[in-house]
Amino acid sequence: MDAQTVDRLKQMYGDRAATDLFERGFYERDLAPVPNFLVKPIADTLPDIVIRPKSTEEVAAIVKTAAVQKIPVTTRAGGSTVYFNTVCTRKGIVVDMNGMDGLLAIDKENNMVRVEAGLTWWKLERALNRVGLATCSYPSSAQAATVGGWLVMMGYGLGSLKYGSVLEQINSAQVVLPDGSVRELNATSEPPISWFAASEGTLGIVTEVGLKVRPQPEHEWHGLAEFENAEQMQCFIESAVTLGNKPFNLHFSDPGCNLLRHRLGMASPQAAAAYTVAFDADGTEAETIAACQDYERCLQKADGGDLGEEAGHEWQHRFFSLVLKREGPSLLGAEIWLPIYNLADYLSDVADFETQKSLGLKSYGHVVTQKHAMVMTMFNADERDTIGYLQGLALVKKLHDIGARHGGIPYGIGLWNTPYLKRCQSPEELAELKKRKKMLDPHNIMNPGKRYEPPLLLKPALFGLGMDLLAATTLVYKGKEGRK
Structure with missing residues (x-):
């Protein structure tokens, strides 16, 4: 990007355009603390300029400038993933959407709202x-994640079991396409809004969203079930997802996760030794009474126990899963989209892997559809330990391999999960995604280097060989010391 263009953009947007090296440096990372020696051979992550627009018109003007000069554009808001979805790989412009966080309209009669894409889910709620x-x-990252960001990640989370993915709740969206034009999209437009779900910012910039909402529930009810083994936990979950009045949220944790939560003062000694499922329901008084009865029946069928008052405490901490990082310095792990019927077998293989490697593995997740859960399996890591961190990344690959054996795929692609693209989509599906990209973004300026093709060092054959060799070596890394 030439200096003249940088200067012109700086003049246009004033103090909302950052060119200072120190400030731009904050945009070189998301939640993944990947050391520079691993990043720099693959990606040029320092943007030439960061611009914070205040309107769709400003976003469109930025993208038009980029389109004319073929400058890469990366959109960022909460930056609450670990895949470098919102980190540039070829310099260029980072468009920071956090200033576009307005609640534009509320249609209470029809249960609809119109919001700017940079509004966080917590502020909206x-x-x-x-x-x-x-x-x-x-x-679960509602305090940082934005409406637009969750759409382009095809968000699933709390409430998805009952109401579906975020795409199912959106009836329209305003999008700036890669040529700088502004379009209002819906389910039947050309292109349809569904193209942008899971596109990870590679097809355009979502600036406004029309979203379905609901009347605020009158009552809540929370249960916390405990089980001796994963098979009982899976039985409980399989019963709960078939209920006519589905719970708002089902969140599960294994003993490794619960033991750490206990050490952090967030769980009882009884929960620390168990597999647990939080069963959260809301609605009318009659609906929550019925949910309590449903819970009791599911619990009896799975031969589980009830942790009583601890359920409310678990609900209050629903946004703080990453507090597990306190045992530090950091975490590595795999987030996997997994069939529910394979959950117990997956956790059994994870337990066997823990026996081999002694990593202090811990797993938790949300049930997000009647057939699938999002499972996070993690272990402590330390990015300051160069060799050890490399070994830790190799072990993450092994966790993904365990997930794949049980029908699981990575949730989210970005940069770091591109080696697993063939697991995530069939050749036909990937070809269709590339066709859409070429149609809307022929010059590949929107978030390039992500989603569709791994860079050389992340090509599956090379990546797989290197990671498997590292995983087979004797562990020397210091990350696991944090659990002692």
């Missing part, structure tokens, strides 16, 4: 609650 409404679902 609080604003809706003040007028007697609520979101249908939201991510």
